Amino acid sequence: MPPGTATGQGARGPQVGTLPNLLGAAGDAITTSRAGSATAAEGGPTAVGPIGDPSRAAGPATVVFGAALFTRAPPSATDSPNPNYVIRAGDRVSVTIWGFIEASVVGVVDPEGNLFLPQIGPIRVAGTRAGDVQRVVEAEVRRVYSQQVQVYAVLLNASQVGVFVTGYVRLPGRHMGAGSDSILDYLTRAGGVDPGRGSYRDIAVNRGGRTVARVDLYRFLLTGQLPNITMQEGDTVVVAPQGAMVGADGAVRNNFLFEVSGRAMPGSELLRLASPLPSATNAVIRGTRGSQPFARYATVRELGSLQLMDQDTITFITDSPAPTVRVSIEGSRIGPSVLIADRDTTLCTLLDHVAVDPVLANPAGVFLLRPSVAAQQTRVINEAMDRLERQLFMAVSSTTGVAEIRAVEANLVSTYIQRARRTRPEGRLVVMDRTGRCADVRLEDGDVVVIPERVQTVLVSGEVSVPQAVVWRPDMRIPDYVRAAGGFAERGVETQVMIRKASGELILEPTEGPAPGDELIALPRLDPKNFQIARDLLNLIFQSALSARVFMN
Template identity: 55%
Template sequence: MQCKAGRLKKAALGLFAVLLAFAPAGLAQAQTISDVLSRAAPAQTVTERAGQATAAEGGPVVQSAIGQKSLIVKPDPFGASLFTNTAAMSSDAINPEYVIQSGDRISVSIMGGADVTAGGAPSTPQSIVVDAQGNVFLPDIGPVHVAGMRADSLQPAVAAAASRVFTSRVNVYAVLETTHKVGVYVAGYVLRPGRYGGSASDSALDYLIRAGGVDPSRGSYRNIQVLRNGLTVYNIDLYQFLLTGEKPGALLREGDTILVGEQNAMVEVAGAVRNAYLFELPGREAPGSEIIGMARPLPSATNAAISGTRDTKPYSTYLTLGQLATTPLRDQDKVIIVGDEPAGTVRVRVEGSRIGPSYLVLPSDTRLPAALEQINVNPALADKGSVYILRDSVAEQQQRVIEEALDRLQRQLFLAVSPTASVSTIRASEAQLVSTYIEKARRSPAEGRVVVTNTSGQIADVRLEEGDVIVIPARSQTVLVSGEVLSPQAVLWEPQMKAGDYVKRVGGYSERGRPGKWMIRRANGEMVTRGKGDIRAGDELIILPYIDPKLFQIGVDLTSLVYQVAVASAALNGLNN
């Protein structure tokens, strides 16, 4: 048993050493598992970049337009947003293009005639209804035919009729007062077909909105007819209204029918475009130029991947945008626009002790040593030999490892078999506690640190990637003592001091600390085990914990996982070198 416990203790200490080799600065100051997790920052939103560059050099990149949401969500049909709001109430304002019909009401005022009141004021306006013959009867003038006349032509027509009866000293003012209400039928592929009432000045779009709009899965936005007495009066293409502002047809009359036709071929467009929607073609087939004009590819777009069905068989092809313009597209095709030109430059950010710009735009094959030559620093303040890189691709790998470890721990936690009822009760309590820790661990974002210097301070000839962050630590005159000590803190560096001397300066070992169990973390993230390097200014001296061999295996696994989470996490707040 002692031999087995010793092997368990040795294995646990070895695991701590490996995990701490990648842990952020200040991690080992934590005294318990709760201390480690409590230092994690709150959940942070990870920026999604749809279509990151592939592993292949110059792989296709799908970028969304500025201000556009993620392209992963399936797009809506182009034009569906017209029907997201409730229908507007009919307006009392008279449309100048309105054609006067029987039943409309006209207001007439005569100035200078026999009906003039005392003091020369005009007579009280009279409200006259257009009769069934389309006439209005004006006092002292007689009938005037106004049906079929536009509202803006009413005043000149009435004035001309008055001039044939009265002298120039008598003026007549006529204006359309109210229009009659009409009932219009909305049929075809709409959500709520039926008869809808409204003003004669309402457009076909108003009635479509009242009917719930075009059915997005069956109805056509481009094949809408207005029928009158069984004949087509005009056709409506809502795409013309959306793209050019062309108003959808003339005014409607009582008994007109708006018929929404069956949906034409639909093509989905996504990727590097400003308008990522489902577009309806004018018919069963259309050239790609039709889609290019509506989707508006971004300046970075160069190619298009098309997938669909031809002759009942799966079909796919990859074309340039020029080839896409002449390629016929059919129903249910999907077009993904990408930028497939390899970037000639990379953009990197510079942080830490530097002089000059914080961004560098370099050729895509630039190596780290060449980039450092373009960064000005103050040698007295910057530790250029301890530079390191923060890389998104490495952070993603670390995050994936964390998630896999958490999943394994969760399976082990809930699938463990308890030999007795008392052990089962204890494990249930432990499971609830560990589940809380797991949820906190999942919210710890990875840092993605890459160590690029060796023990002698030489910088690796590593190629820079887009989005890399070059960090140049500042020179330090202290050594951070953390881990299993009574008072973790920074101590002034002295060349003749050893590890035990630094521990004495911070009050000695804690209950779980033991002499000789320590590691060194360099400013660049490199880990040095005991006996393989001297303590330097800017280092962190980590006192490793003593592992009790009597601990349950799940406790060892949990402790290992917590350290592994903290290894890749940039959210733990500790003193940096």
């Protein structure tokens, strides 16, 4: 919703407006980083649904492209030819004739390609498709008996042929199959191309001392094309040695080792085979040139014009900043939960596009959850725990009794430290002051803007007898809330209290009572005899449980 506007439901329902309208009149307390960013269509944030990260980090390529062709069991030879099988010498054909004459013959196609039928004579069927044998035989019979004769002819089974498969395959030797079986069938019966030594791009079919076909399995993998060849007895399939290999990994769809058809592969061919993701902008090329390590950094566009050599590895990465940031909206909101904004968009500008219900939302309590702040808080907590552990276990005791006391205390604190190390700070960033003024902080990708709901209670916690939520009243002061929670506990003291506002801001020495939605915390009294450790432990409690960064002027 554009800033400075609001819609309502009349006197019977609450109004709906954007956050700046609720924070100050006409946006007086709001500053923006750009002028004229009133609507999403004019450059403001764009609402989207939840989306996934398009980038993907793949490991180094170790699988040869095409190896999956031969992971299944080899196909068994079948006696049932397909309709496109071409009949040849040695095939068995069944012919049944009834009507004026009756005959039933199961014959074998002779070396001349003929099938002999009594009272009919030889019929040439060699070279005929299995699906056309009925038509061919019936036409020849009707040349002799033109009327009152019915004919049924079918190819029973194709003759088996032995094909030699050799070269860089796992099971070289002679393998049986039908002449109509593809070269893939014979390669699979031979265990497939050896992925560590054999070529997927240079496979020859030899017959009678000459090469009758060459096969590049990459054409089959990418376009489904195989040479249309009928295998014959004595054919030899030879798999050549493996050619040069180039690997692709990172932001690619095909994370494989690709075989080079020659001595070098154009970068454009690798782009076609590897299919980089849309997010890939650059490539890291690693290899060897002149017996020396070689590395180059190039854009994806530049890669297309480069020559890649044997054993090169190309890692595709995303190496350009995104022009936008993704920000999530949580809490009391009306509208989308995710906004996409320009990288220079500030919080106040973003809030111009967040609609809220003024009755339910608490604009003064808005805060940010920032992953980078959470990481910094985690580091600070770990460093504080390391210092505390050194003080616990490296302190010198004057007597045995003092040493025993310190050992017991050290074990207790050490137990707390182990539990504290599992604390995950939320990375809260305080962006609202006590008057509800917004800090014009630039947004980061992954930020979460939290808009708390209005509540009429104050949470009293810490060193009180009964920690609980107490209903807020304007005439109540800090002692009144403590009494409502059962008074101070044994380690509680009246001078050690603080208030945490809904926005995350901490007030260590409060002079006024809490507001609705605040948290009143009674801090523990420090033990003077071990002041340093107690102070560090208390500081650790603050950092792990109440950690927040203030970003206000």
